[in-house]
Amino acid sequence: MEIDIGNALDSVATPGVSRATLERLDGRVADAHARIEAGLDGRDHGYAALALPETADPDAIQAAVDPIDCETLLVVGIGGSALGAATVADTLDLDIEVHTLDNVDPAHTRELLDSLDLSRTAIHVVSRSGTTAETLANFLVAREAMDAAGVDWTERTLVTTGQAGNLRNLAERHDLPALDVPTGVPGRFSALSTVALPAAALGGGDVEALLAGARSEAESLSGSLFETPAYAYGATSYALAQRGWRVNAMMPYAESLETFAEWFAQLWAESLGKEGVGQLPARALGATDQHSQLQLYRAGPRNAMVTLVRPRDRPDLPIPETDLEGLSYLGGASLGGLLDAEFEATEASLAAAGRPSIRVELERVDAHGLGELLYGMEAACILAGELFSIPTFEQPAVEWGKRAARGLLGGGEFEEARAVEEKTRLLID
Amino acid sequence: MEIDIGNALDSVATPGVSRATLERLDGRVADAHARIEAGLDGRDHGYAALALPETADPDAIQAAVDPIDCETLLVVGIGGSALGAATVADTLDLDIEVHTLDNVDPAHTRELLDSLDLSRTAIHVVSRSGTTAETLANFLVAREAMDAAGVDWTERTLVTTGQAGNLRNLAERHDLPALDVPTGVPGRFSALSTVALPAAALGGGDVEALLAGARSEAESLSGSLFETPAYAYGATSYALAQRGWRVNAMMPYAESLETFAEWFAQLWAESLGKEGVGQLPARALGATDQHSQLQLYRAGPRNAMVTLVRPRDRPDLPIPETDLEGLSYLGGASLGGLLDAEFEATEASLAAAGRPSIRVELERVDAHGLGELLYGMEAACILAGELFSIPTFEQPAVEWGKRAARGLLGGGEFEEARAVEEKTRLLID
Numbered sequence: 001m002e003i004d005i006g007n008a009l010d011s012v013a014t015p016g017v018s019r020a021t022l023e024r025l026d027g028r029v030a031d032a033h034a035r036i037e038a039g040l041d042g043r044d045h046g047y048a049a050l051a052l053p054e055t056a057d058p059d060a061i062q063a064a065v066d067p068i069d070c071e072t073l074l075v076v077g078i079g080g081s082a083l084g085a086a087t088v089a090d091t092l093d094l095d096i097e098v099h100t101l102d103n104v105d106p107a108h109t110r111e112l113l114d115s116l117d118l119s120r121t122a123i124h125v126v127s128r129s130g131t132t133a134e135t136l137a138n139f140l141v142a143r144e145a146m147d148a149a150g151v152d153w154t155e156r157t158l159v160t161t162g163q164a165g166n167l168r169n170l171a172e173r174h175d176l177p178a179l180d181v182p183t184g185v186p187g188r189f190s191a192l193s194t195v196a197l198p199a200a201a202l203g204g205g206d207v208e209a210l211l212a213g214a215r216s217e218a219e220s221l222s223g224s225l226f227e228t229p230a231y232a233y234g235a236t237s238y239a240l241a242q243r244g245w246r247v248n249a250m251m252p253y254a255e256s257l258e259t260f261a262e263w264f265a266q267l268w269a270e271s272l273g274k275e276g277v278g279q280l281p282a283r284a285l286g287a288t289d290q291h292s293q294l295q296l297y298r299a300g301p302r303n304a305m306v307t308l309v310r311p312r313d314r315p316d317l318p319i320p321e322t323d324l325e326g327l328s329y330l331g332g333a334s335l336g337g338l339l340d341a342e343f344e345a346t347e348a349s350l351a352a353a354g355r356p357s358i359r360v361e362l363e364r365v366d367a368h369g370l371g372e373l374l375y376g377m378e379a380a381c382i383l384a385g386e387l388f389s390i391p392t393f394e395q396p397a398v399e400w401g402k403r404a405a406r407g408l409l410g411g412g413e414f415e416e417a418r419a420v421e422e423k424t425r426l427l428i429d
Numbered sequence: 430m431e432i433d434i435g436n437a438l439d440s441v442a443t444p445g446v447s448r449a450t451l452e453r454l455d456g457r458v459a460d461a462h463a464r465i466e467a468g469l470d471g472r473d474h475g476y477a478a479l480a481l482p483e484t485a486d487p488d489a490i491q492a493a494v495d496p497i498d499c500e501t502l503l504v505v506g507i508g509g510s511a512l513g514a515a516t517v518a519d520t521l522d523l524d525i526e527v528h529t530l531d532n533v534d535p536a537h538t539r540e541l542l543d544s545l546d547l548s549r550t551a552i553h554v555v556s557r558s559g560t561t562a563e564t565l566a567n568f569l570v571a572r573e574a575m576d577a578a579g580v581d582w583t584e585r586t587l588v589t590t591g592q593a594g595n596l597r598n599l600a601e602r603h604d605l606p607a608l609d610v611p612t613g614v615p616g617r618f619s620a621l622s623t624v625a626l627p628a629a630a631l632g633g634g635d636v637e638a639l640l641a642g643a644r645s646e647a648e649s650l651s652g653s654l655f656e657t658p659a660y661a662y663g664a665t666s667y668a669l670a671q672r673g674w675r676v677n678a679m680m681p682y683a684e685s686l687e688t689f690a691e692w693f694a695q696l697w698a699e700s701l702g703k704e705g706v707g708q709l710p711a712r713a714l715g716a717t718d719q720h721s722q723l724q725l726y727r728a729g730p731r732n733a734m735v736t737l738v739r740p741r742d743r744p745d746l747p748i749p750e751t752d753l754e755g756l757s758y759l760g761g762a763s764l765g766g767l768l769d770a771e772f773e774a775t776e777a778s779l780a781a782a783g784r785p786s787i788r789v790e791l792e793r794v795d796a797h798g799l800g801e802l803l804y805g806m807e808a809a810c811i812l813a814g815e816l817f818s819i820p821t822f823e824q825p826a827v828e829w830g831k832r833a834a835r836g837l838l839g840g841g842e843f844e845e846a847r848a849v850e851e852k853t854r855l856l857i858d
Contacts, residue, residue, distance in 0.1 A: 001858075002856060002857070002858035003856070003857045003858070004854055004855060004856050004857075005855045006852060006853035006854040006855040006856075007852070007853060009853060009855060011853060012853050078717060078720045079720025079721055080720070083721070102717050103684055103714065103715075103716055103717045103768075104716055104764045104767045104768045105682075105683055105684040105685075105743075105764070105768060106743055106744055106745050106746035106763065106764040106765045106768070107683070107684070107685060107794075108684035108685065109746060110744065110746050131753075131754075131755050131756060133756070133759060133767065134716060134720075134767070134771075136751075136753060136756050136759065137748045137759050137762075137764060137767055140749045140751055140759070140760075141746060141748060141749065141764065143749075144749045165754075166753045166754055166755070166756065169754075170753070187720075188721075225857070226857060227857070228857065229857045229858060232857035246730045246732055247709055247732075253534075254534055254536070255532055255534040255536065255537035256534075256536060256537065262721075265721060265722065266720070266721035269721060269722045269724060269725035269729070270721060270722075270724045270725065272729070273724050273725025273726075273728055273729030273730075274724065274725075274728045274729065275728065276728070276729070276730060276731065277729065277730065278725055278729040278730060279729075280676055280711060280725060280729060280730065280732065280733055282709060282711050282712075283711075283712060285532065286532075287507075287533055287563060288508075288531050288532045290827065290830060291507045291509070291563075291695070291827070292508055292512070292617075292691075292695035292698060292699060293694065293695070293698045293699075294827050294830065295698060295699045295702050295703065295824045295825075295826045295827050296698035296701075296702025296703075296709060296710075298826040298827075299702055299703045299704065299705070299825070299826035300698070300701070300702030300703065300705070300706065300707040300708075300709060301675045301702075301705060301706065301707060301708075301709065302705065303675055303676075303709065303732065304709055314534075314535055314536060315535055315536050315539065316535050317535035317538060317539050317570060319566045319569055319570060320569045320570065320572075320573045322565075322569055324560075324565065324595045324599070325560075325594075325595055325598075326560050326595070327560060327562070327595065329835070329838055329839050329840035329841075330562060330565065330566050330569070330838070330840075331569075333566075333838055333839075334535065335533045335534070335535040335538055335566060335567075335570065336535045337838065338533045338562065338563070338566055338834075338838065339532075339533045339534060339535070341834045341837040341838050342533070342563075342830070342834045344833070344834075344837060344849045344852075345830040345831070345833035345834035345837060345845070345846075345849060346830050347849075347852070348830070348833055348845070348848045348849040348852065349826075349830035349833060349845075351848070351852070351853070352829060352845075352848055353829075365536075395724045396724075396728070397723065397724045397727040397728040397778075397782070398719065398720070398723050398724050398727075400727075400778045400781060400782075401719060401723065401771070401774040401775050401777070401778035402774070404773070404774035404777055404778060405767075405773075406758070408770040408774060409758055409759070409762055409766065409767065409770050410758050410762075411758035411759075412758075416774070416777070416778075416781075417774075419781055420773045420776075420777040423435060423436070423773075423776070423777065423780070424435035424436060424438060424440060424441050424780070425433055425435040426434045426435040426438060427431060427432070427433050427435075428431070428432045428655060428656070428657065428658045428661035429430075429431040429432070429658060
């Protein structure tokens with residue numbers, strides 16, 4: 001993973017980051033890196049995520065999925081228990097179809113279950129606590145659908161969960177293959193583990209290459225942002241946020257990285273969005289969103305930096321010659337050439353308007369490249385959390401709503417549920 | 430469409446909108462409505478979009494698609510030429526599969542074309558000018574793929590374009606069914622026209638109900654935000670943006686409206702994001718993003734209002750009874766009940782943190798409801814544009830990049846292409 005922060009400098013963006021600021025920041029990066037390294041060595045909560053390329057056990061994952069024969073995998077989870085697997089599945093070229101049940105929309109759940117050949121479908125249910133309401137509700141519904149179709153769900157269900165709890169008990173009762181969630185790793189940092197890798201292993205993806213890509217980023221971590229692509233990204237994003245760029249539009253120029261942008265959005269929002277600080281991640285896609293979001297990024301409120309991601313090498317497709325008026329320049333070009341020209345044009349267009357962007361380049365969109373990108377962004381996020389001085393690995397603000405929802409559903413007495421009843425209304429109909 | 434702005438009031442949100450401000454704003458809404466109505470009556474550029482429920486000709490659209498027999502539709506367009514059709518297709522229950530080719534990623538285009546039975550596929554190519562580089566490049570590639578598969582593309586291609594230009598000439602040369610783009614309607618406002626309705630017509634969708642839903646919103650337009658749901662939404666979003674809420678997270682609680690959020694993101698970004706004003710649209714999905722974005726919306730920078738959309742009525746799905754520990758409260762509930770509890774809990778959770786939200790409710794997610802939503806949001810956007818005093822229907826900031834890309838591809842001499850060469854670099858690798 002290569003990072004180019006040239007277009008975040010104050011010679012380009014207004015406001016931007018001066019070279020002097022980067023030098024000053026580098027001292028804080030050195031301190032932060034020392035804390036990160038100590039946390040990593042001690043396998044402290046959260047920091048343990050950065051050890052996953054070493055601690056993940058691909059053989060155990062392979063052994064867990066080996067007995068399962070399927071054409072389709074249904075991942076049942078939500079948030080960090082689903083986005084990693086979805087990203088891996090949408091980025092790599094797997095030989096199974098992977099669907100994610102990460103919402104509790106009855107119309108969608110029903111339609112999806114109806115569309116699958118359940119006798120050729122496996123379920124991977126993922127919940128650290130084993131009590132996540134959305135995940136367990138969907139699992140109960142999916143299991144019942146298999147029962148109704150005469151399919152033995154116990155032969156086709158794989159579990160990833162904590163060492164105790166509902167799902168662990170269920171796995172033991174029915175002798176299901178069960179993997180442990182990694183210790184000390186919050187869901188959004190768990191892609192390189194038993195949470196997301198089973199999807200790749202089941203579909204013949206190159207798990208070793210994914211971990212090798214992550215390891216190559218791990219090896220690049222150092223006490224200087226000028227030596228560490230991940231830290232250059234994290235520190236520059238932090239400095240831009242401090243200067244008012246409170247939105248980070250993640251815009252990969254590769255369709256297969258669209259889900260990666262969603263994964264990044266969770267990582268960035270839930271880790272950094274606390275105590276009034278952080279940066280709101282906007283999910284975008286190049287070149288498509290040039291015809292949707294670019295007008296705003298370039299000329300709207302001065303609050304959005306843009307992260308432009310692309311591979312250096314793509315499978316290519318020539319554009320046929322044409323006699324269409326004014327389009328002959330396209331003939332002989334290729335779709336990839338067009339996409340790359342648009343990437344560079346968008347980057348220059350933002351720069352010409354004084355809007356900051358950061359370029360992220362991978363060699364290829366493949367297992368190795370994805371491993372670099374996932375690990376690199378996790379390290380960038382952890383560094384940014386250190387610089388913001390916030391508890392990166394907590395997510396306290398989501399608890400309130402969970403209690404309210406549980407109260408509304410009759411799952412106990414919760415004060416928060418009463419606030420729902422007392423809503424202020426001003427209806428226009 | 431019913432709008433509840435209670436949680437945007439200053440008794441809930443900090444900063445919020447006072448009732449006195451709403452009263453003052455209502456005077457400006459009356460003036461803006463007078464301009465909108467005059468523009469609509471005169472079919473002026475942009476405002477003409479609000480006449481589409483009357484001027485659209487469903488019979489002509491039906492006649493154009495009638496000769497085409499297909500199982501799959503490939504919409505080739507980008508931005509406003511694709512998002513309307515994608516939204517209609519993903520929201521309604523159509524009897525064809527609809528794919529969109531709205532990017533120039535060679536890997537994706539190749540994979541998609543390879544996955545289709547081209548002999549059962551129709552193409553709808555949409556470009557007002559007939560020269561949009563991405564669209565024409567994809568069309569040339571798709572046409573060649575049909576040729577290579579021995580499929581006569583001229584029997585399976587429908588065109589929507591302007592009255593002159595490449596695509597018009599092509600349609601005439603090959604006797605293709607060709608529909609006119611509506612006059613005076615920018616792409617992002619063209620969903621209720623020949624641009625997006627052919628997808629619905631081909632797939633047996635209820636085009637009349639879609640237009641009827643839009644008409645019911647059109648009939649509600651009046652000189653007061655207190656009488657007009659669309660204006661209540663537009664005026665309140667404007668007032669919140671002026672108070673620092675420069676992000677609008679569009680969060681439908683219905684999977685089938687996920688693409689609607691993308692359509693909205695283009696409408697809102699490209700129409701309002703200019704001259705330093707506007708509001709950045711963030712695409713979200715309930716309940717999924719409660720486990721991804723909610724932490725940030727509730728506790729991150731005070732810059733994001735949230736729009737919560739839901740239907741009052743959903744097809745439902747009971748959650749099976751369970752003896753899983755601590756989850757018995759779910760048994761006997763339903764997925765829809767769980768989703769609605771989460772909707773209300775999230776809304777209350779934002780309010781408890783002083784973060785503004787607006788509730789949008791539809792009777793149902795169906796053709797009528799979608800018509801209300803599309804038209805309502807267009808009217809809201811046009812009103813907000815009047816209040817911001819910006820040229821809602823232009824998108825000047827995207828031209829720079831188009832010229833740069835064209836120059837890079839050898840399509841002429843453009844100064845902007847030189848800026849690409851002169852990029853400021855600061856590489857970390």
